[in-house]
Structures are given as structure tokens and as C-alpha cells.
Amino acid sequence: MASLPATSPLASLRLRSPSEWDWIRCLDVALALAALAFILPLLLLVAVAIRSTSKGPVLFIHKRIGRNGEVFGCCKFRTMQVDADRRLAELLERDPQARDEWQGSQKLRKDPRITAIGHFLRRSSIDELPQLYNVLNGTMSWVGPRPIVHSEITRYGHHFSHYCQVRPGITGLWQVSGRSNTSYRRRVAMDVVYIRRRTMMLNGMIMARTLPAVLLQRGSC
Known part of the structure; x- marks a missing residue:
């Protein structure tokens, strides 16, 4: 079979093989769908508890900074x-x-x-479960830096460019390394370390450490 002429537009086309981060995105979606199917009764129970114990909406949609510096609505159960x-x-x-x-x-x-039930939701990290929707719509990932608000950009300084390289995560290196027990400066340092060294293996390690950190309420407040 004759090969395409070098000048043919088709000669420059190449099928892009899936990268490691394409696979991570696929895993993000698959795990989010599986988790939502499993915890749907819990989500409904929490929604009823919030509505019956304080005035206001069930969900709190907060403006956060995402990948490439884009603003998105981060979903949480209302705890305030x-x-x-x-x-x-x-x-x-x-x-x-x-x-x-x-x-x-x-x-x-x-x-x-914080509301009365809000303390429990925060300590148990149940308040963050609605962020599974953010994972599905592509504004967040399972693993990454915690999404920040606009006023926190200055705290990252020149490292803000690192932050913008990836999707924010539901969990991350900071969350499994002390969380609120660490300083903000150390949080930024851990975000930079993760972004520079991120691999599927590192993501898997962080995911594996997340459940014990949640159950033991390490650094939660």
C-alpha cells in the first residue's frame, strides 16, 4: 500500500495515545458514579437533617479558583x-x-x-460529598490541591502558577498530612510537591491514606 505524500495534510495526523492523566480522568468519573450510587441514601438523610436543624439551603455553592485560574462553583453541604x-x-x-x-x-x-450539625459534618468530611458532582463535571478531581478562594491567591505567591496546572481535589497531600494542624505555608509547599511529582501511584497512595485520616478525624475542625 502506497504511503501518503509528505505534503498531504493527512500525513501530519497522529492518533494521540491516552496519557496517564486521561486515565486518571476516566477513573475520577467511574469512581464518582460508583460512590454516588452507594451513598445516595446518606446524602438524602444529611439533606433532611440540615433542613430540619437550621434555616437556609441544603447546599452551599462557593466560588473557587480551579484549573487554569478559572472560577467554578464548589459544592458542599451547608455547615454554616x-x-x-x-x-x-x-x-x-x-x-x-x-x-x-x-x-x-x-x-x-x-x-x-458553624451550625450544630455542621461540626459533625466537617469532622467526618461528609460536608464535602457533594463535590462528587464537581468531579463529574470536570471542575475537580478526586486528588489535588484544595480549591482556594480569590483572597488566597496572594498566599500562594509565585506558586499560584503551579496551583493552576491541575484540577483541585476532594482529597490531597495536605488533607492526609495534618490538614488544619499545619500552617498555610506548609499547605502551599505540599501542594507544590504534589503538583511537581504527581503520578497515578502518588494519587493511589493519597486515596489509600484518606479513609484512615477521615475516620481518625486528623486535623479536622
């Missing part, structure tokens, strides 16, 4: 009061210790914004 911003501003204004804690990690161990 509807006037959470006002409560936070009042606390930071009157409590220097809380203000220092917030500036250091963007977290508060005693957070007045």
Missing part, C-alpha cells in the same frame, strides 16, 4: 449559619487571638459560624 460573614467579622474585630488564628490558617477551631 446564613449570616456567617457577619458573625466572622464581629469575632475578628473583638478577639485578637481568633484574628491571629484566622490570618495564619484561614481556619478557626471555635468557629461561631
